[in-house]
Amino acid sequence: MRWTNFLLSLLLTAGFLVLLLVPVGPATFPLGSFLDPFQGFWQNAFSGEEKPDPVIPLSGLSGKVEVVIDERDVPHIFADKLTDAAYVQGYLTAKDRLWQMDFQIRAAAGRLSELIGVGPDSAVLNLDRTARRKGIPWAAENTIRMIREQDPEVYALLEAYSNGINAWIDQMSPADWPLEFKILHYRPEAWSPYKSALLMKYMADMLAAGASDLEYSYAMELFGRTYFDLLYPEYPYAPDPIVPAGTLWPADSTMPAPPAAPASYLPEGLAGVSQPFGRTPEGIGSNNWAVAGSKTATGKPLLANDPHLGLNLPSIWYETQVVVPGMNCYGVTLPGAPGIVIGYNDSIAWGVTNGSQDVMDFYTIEYQDATQKAYRYADGWKQVEIRVDTYFVKGGAPMLDSVRYTDIGPVMYDQAFGDTDKPLALRWMAHESGNEIRTFLELMRSRNYKDYEAALTHFVCPAQNFVFASAAGDIALWQQGKNPLRWKEQGRFVLDGSNPAHRWQGFIPQPHNPHVVNPAQGFVGSANQHPTGPEYPYYYTGGYDASRGRRLFELLRQTDSATVEDMMAIQQDALSTYARDILPLMLAELDTTVFEDYSWSAYRALKSWDYRYDREKEAATLFHFWWESLMTAIWQDECEQEVPIDWPSWATTVRILRDSTEFKFYQKTGSSVHYDRRRLVNETFDKLVGQLSGDFPTQSDWNWGDRKGTHVRHLARVLAPFNRMVVTDGVRHVLNATDRTHGPSWRMVVSLGDKPTGYGIYPGGQVGHPGHPRYDAFLDKWSVGEYYQLWRMTSAGDRTGTVRAAMTFQPST
Amino acid sequence: MRFLLRFLLILALAFLLQQWLPFWSVAIAGFTVGLLLSQKRRRRLYGKNTPPARAFLAGLLAIAVLWGVKAFLIDQANGHQLSTDVFTLIFQSPDALPSPHWVMIGLSSLLGGLLGGLSAWSGNQLGEAVQGGRS
Numbered sequence: 001m002r003w004t005n006f007l008l009s010l011l012l013t014a015g016f017l018v019l020l021l022v023p024v025g026p027a028t029f030p031l032g033s034f035l036d037p038f039q040g041f042w043q044n045a046f047s048g049e050e051k052p053d054p055v056i057p058l059s060g061l062s063g064k065v066e067v068v069i070d071e072r073d074v075p076h077i078f079a080d081k082l083t084d085a086a087y088v089q090g091y092l093t094a095k096d097r098l099w100q101m102d103f104q105i106r107a108a109a110g111r112l113s114e115l116i117g118v119g120p121d122s123a124v125l126n127l128d129r130t131a132r133r134k135g136i137p138w139a140a141e142n143t144i145r146m147i148r149e150q151d152p153e154v155y156a157l158l159e160a161y162s163n164g165i166n167a168w169i170d171q172m173s174p175a176d177w178p179l180e181f182k183i184l185h186y187r188p189e190a191w192s193p194y195k196s197a198l199l200m201k202y203m204a205d206m207l208a209a210g211a212s213d214l215e216y217s218y219a220m221e222l223f224g225r226t227y228f229d230l231l232y233p234e235y236p237y238a239p240d241p242i243v244p245a246g247t248l249w250p251a252d253s254t255m256p257a258p259p260a261a262p263a264s265y266l267p268e269g270l271a272g273v274s275q276p277f278g279r280t281p282e283g284i285g286s287n288n289w290a291v292a293g294s295k296t297a298t299g300k301p302l303l304a305n306d307p308h309l310g311l312n313l314p315s316i317w318y319e320t321q322v323v324v325p326g327m328n329c330y331g332v333t334l335p336g337a338p339g340i341v342i343g344y345n346d347s348i349a350w351g352v353t354n355g356s357q358d359v360m361d362f363y364t365i366e367y368q369d370a371t372q373k374a375y376r377y378a379d380g381w382k383q384v385e386i387r388v389d390t391y392f393v394k395g396g397a398p399m400l401d402s403v404r405y406t407d408i409g410p411v412m413y414d415q416a417f418g419d420t421d422k423p424l425a426l427r428w429m430a431h432e433s434g435n436e437i438r439t440f441l442e443l444m445r446s447r448n449y450k451d452y453e454a455a456l457t458h459f460v461c462p463a464q465n466f467v468f469a470s471a472a473g474d475i476a477l478w479q480q481g482k483n484p485l486r487w488k489e490q491g492r493f494v495l496d497g498s499n500p501a502h503r504w505q506g507f508i509p510q511p512h513n514p515h516v517v518n519p520a521q522g523f524v525g526s527a528n529q530h531p532t533g534p535e536y537p538y539y540y541t542g543g544y545d546a547s548r549g550r551r552l553f554e555l556l557r558q559t560d561s562a563t564v565e566d567m568m569a570i571q572q573d574a575l576s577t578y579a580r581d582i583l584p585l586m587l588a589e590l591d592t593t594v595f596e597d598y599s600w601s602a603y604r605a606l607k608s609w610d611y612r613y614d615r616e617k618e619a620a621t622l623f624h625f626w627w628e629s630l631m632t633a634i635w636q637d638e639c640e641q642e643v644p645i646d647w648p649s650w651a652t653t654v655r656i657l658r659d660s661t662e663f664k665f666y667q668k669t670g671s672s673v674h675y676d677r678r679r680l681v682n683e684t685f686d687k688l689v690g691q692l693s694g695d696f697p698t699q700s701d702w703n704w705g706d707r708k709g710t711h712v713r714h715l716a717r718v719l720a721p722f723n724r725m726v727v728t729d730g731v732r733h734v735l736n737a738t739d740r741t742h743g744p745s746w747r748m749v750v751s752l753g754d755k756p757t758g759y760g761i762y763p764g765g766q767v768g769h770p771g772h773p774r775y776d777a778f779l780d781k782w783s784v785g786e787y788y789q790l791w792r793m794t795s796a797g798d799r800t801g802t803v804r805a806a807m808t809f810q811p812s813t
Numbered sequence: 814m815r816f817l818l819r820f821l822l823i824l825a826l827a828f829l830l831q832q833w834l835p836f837w838s839v840a841i842a843g844f845t846v847g848l849l850l851s852q853k854r855r856r857r858l859y860g861k862n863t864p865p866a867r868a869f870l871a872g873l874l875a876i877a878v879l880w881g882v883k884a885f886l887i888d889q890a891n892g893h894q895l896s897t898d899v900f901t902l903i904f905q906s907p908d909a910l911p912s913p914h915w916v917m918i919g920l921s922s923l924l925g926g927l928l929g930g931l932s933a934w935s936g937n938q939l940g941e942a943v944q945g946g947r948s
Contacts (some may be wrong), residue, residue, distance in 0.1 A: 002938070002941050002942040002944075003942045005865070005938045005941070005942065006935070006938035006939050006941070006942040008938075009865070009931070009935040009937075009938040010935050010938075010939075012931055012935075013840065013844075013928075013931040013932050013934070013935045016927060016928060016931050017928065018836060020836070020837070020924065020928065027903075031924060032836045032837065032924065032928070033836050034836060034837075035836075035880075035917075035920060035921040035923055035924055035925070036836035036880070037880050037883035037884040037887060038832075038833075038836070039829040039831075039835060039836060040836070040921075041882050041895065041899055042883070042887045042888070042895075042896075042921070043887075044895060045887050045888060045890075045891035045894065045895035045896065046890075046891060047890035047891060049890075088893070090863065173837070179895075182901070223881070244850070519948070605866050677819060713939075719902065720902075721898040721899070721901040721902045732942060770895065770898060771891065771894065771895035771898075773891070773892065773894060
């Protein structure tokens with residue numbers, strides 16, 4: 001009886017223990033370890049008063065490294081050698097951002113299904129397969145091999161940074177693991193230089209994976225050449241290129257002749273391919289500019305940059321200052337790689353915007369036979385290599401995927417993925433082995449224009465507009481990246497893998513990349529618009545912005561005796577050139593004789609609007625809704641097809657509406673009523689007015705900031721409680737490009753001179769832990785357009801700012 | 814007194830073990846103390862068995878207090894930020910309760926307590942079984 005009692009109690013205890021040891025029901029984590037206040041999620045709830053050890057021994061350091069953590073949690077690292085600085089930088093970045101670093105490179109490597117499983121409708125697994133079939137891990141392997149073999153300095157830096165991350169990982173107990181590891185229930189993994197290379201490819205995928213090849217091919221077939229050119233023009237209606245229009249490109253003996261276009265540029269038989277291709281997510285873009293001393297109050301240049309990216313927590317950026325003998329650089333890094341991407345030192349400042357070229361091309365592949373071991377090329381056949389990818393899917397058996405690699409690149413879509421009988425191989429600039437980290441390293445220690453120009457030459461992909469200003473007074477902007485040499489319209493449409501003329505014909509020589517140095521206008525700038533006017537001797541294509549650049553140059557032309565505050569005001573500018581160009585015409589088309597009360601309210605609000613997307617303005621909401629409904633009325637019926645077709649851009653729609661009272665696409669498909677501009681404008685306005693109610697316009701829920709709603713989302717989208725919501729000015733196509741989920745991810749203004757002063761802010765916090773009080777520390781200030789003065793310390797003993805903690809890292813064995 | 818001793822011993826041993834071992838170490842604490850303080854000595858002192866319910870209760874209270882207090886202290890220092898967000902994550906309801914942090918503290922306390930109670934009861938029963946076998 002007593003033994004029976006014991007066995008019963010033991011059974012109950014063991015049963016309960018098992019319930020606590022394994023994830024139950026929908027939970028991703030075991031309840032016991034998660035709720036345990038000694039090791040579970042409670043250990044990730046910080047008071048914010050935690051102090052790091054003042055002395056930290058690290059094996060592998062060659063000398064002492066002093067670190068100051070300031071009140072905003074920015075580490076200021078003082079070392080004798082750059083590798084020691086990188087070591088400590090890795091350690092400290094991991095301390096604040098380890099989960100993010102791990103997650104980002106798992107996304108790039110196609111390993112998310114290891115953590116999450118295949119997902120609903122295999123969405124997560126498909127994401128992983130997309131990453132791998134694009135060749136991201138393959139390209140990262142090639143890149144890190146190239147760096148290891150050809151650039152010992154950068155490789156040593158990557159190794160030191162990696163060792164620093166691993167030193168942090170090794171000293172953690174499971175209680176210290178970042179919260180997301182505990183929720184998703186997996187353990188941190190060791191870092192390696194390869195993972196830093198993966199991060200660079202992750203950025204290339206974010207910024208240089210825009211391609212409409214298939215969409216354009218279908219549109220060309222469907223609409224014909226005349227309408228295709230009208231709907232998808234290469235240049236917008238009011239181009240204001242980065243390199244001032246009319247800049248002469250001198251004839252140069254090294255200039256390759258543009259290749260001849262082949263007779264046919266559309267491969268046959270695309271039908272059946274319905275996979276929408278990789279796109280740059282909308283809202284990705286950026287502004288940067290530099291103003292020469294002749295136009296500033298101090299007589300020295302000013303430089304500004306605000307890259308617009310997905311608004312995530314933890315933020316994509318991490319502020320850091322790195323000081324070694326001969327170099328003192330402050331700026332933002334990408335957690336996972338050691339270089340400062342945007343920043344300034346004693347002598348220069350630099351920043352980046354996305355180049356936005358299309359460097360991603362698809363080629364149809366015709367296999368020799370069912371074994372798919374060779375494909376047609378010219379009059380013969382070429383062999384393909386097969387790479388077998390293994391997916392260790394959580395909660396399932398490992399999945400194998402055989403991917404064929406041609407000499408073009410990997411076959412991304414075929415019957416096994418994308419369900420197409422017409423296999424498509426991918427040629428992508430991110431496949432090239434670039435040494436982008438060397439560019440950042442050399443920029444960090446640049447002293448003048450020459451250094452900057454030399455630093456850029458290592459940068460391959462994603463092509464960026466590197467703006468530059470020096471204390472010596474130079475300003476410059478190079479669009480830097482490796483760019484394919486193409487015949488006219490090559491790469492706009494799907495290419496033919498069997499035709500030698502369809503291959504990339506080489507690369508645009510480095511000195512011929514678009515650039516402008518100390519122009520007469522006294523400023524340089526970029527906002528993802530076309531880099532050059534049509535006089536540029538090489539063909540390129542891409543997804544260029546047609547609005548922000550115009551507004552930027554308009555403001556910079558007006559600027560005189562510019563101050564830091566003027567630069568900030570430009571970053572906050574929310575004026576829509578599209579609204580300014582088209583709204584007066586839309587209002588003039590309205591038939592006011594049929595107006596009712598709300599019509600007049602809306603009409604008056606729009607009439608008196610200053611075209612600014614400010615948070616408190618109802619008119620911005622009215623225009624935005626009206627415009628979107630007008631776009632839908634014009635394009636939806638023609639562009640919603642069985643196959644993917646791009647909607648024409650805002651800029652194109654503005655131009656067509658402005659120029660044409662009658663247009664084929666105005667007609668509503670299937671309607672017997674004739675649609676012209678006037679009917680479209682009036683019908684959509686009526687629809688808008690129909691949505692108004694109550695005591696409009698005094699009711700506040702039509703103000704733009706609330707209607708838009710800006711979400712700063714946790715990087716793992718499923719962890720919604722760690723998202724934050726803010727109310728902001730701006731919209732995608734204005735300089736303050738703060739949209740719903742994208743926006744200025746780092747606003748920086750630097751005033752150059754004997755002692756440079758920098759200002760900056762990003763929508764997040766240095767400490768990336770959701771349980772930390774400073775997780776979203778900068779968010780409120782960011783949302784109202786305020787800045788922090790950046791504290792670029794002069795020495796480790798500098799106490800002109802507020803110190804949160806001082807640490808010494810010492811070599812140990 | 815004996816109840817208090819049992820309660821304190823489980824609490825102290827669990828606290829000690831948890832410095833190094835995962836959460837299941839509280840079961841070791843409950844079980845060990847339950848076993849050691851089972852009826853052998855008790856019968857000598859009092860001449861009667863410890864009711865299993867008292868062993869269970871001591872273990873339950875010990876770990877519930879240990880986990881509850883620990884979670885409470887962390888939560889106070891954190892201003893309820895994380896407990897509120899984790900509540901939302903688990904229960905998928907953002908504004909369900911005025912003080913969701915109490916639910917999280919209570920949940921931790923309850924689950925830890927149950928494990929402590931069950932293991933203390935098991936230990937106690939083993940002691941009784943061993944003892945009973947000999948007598």
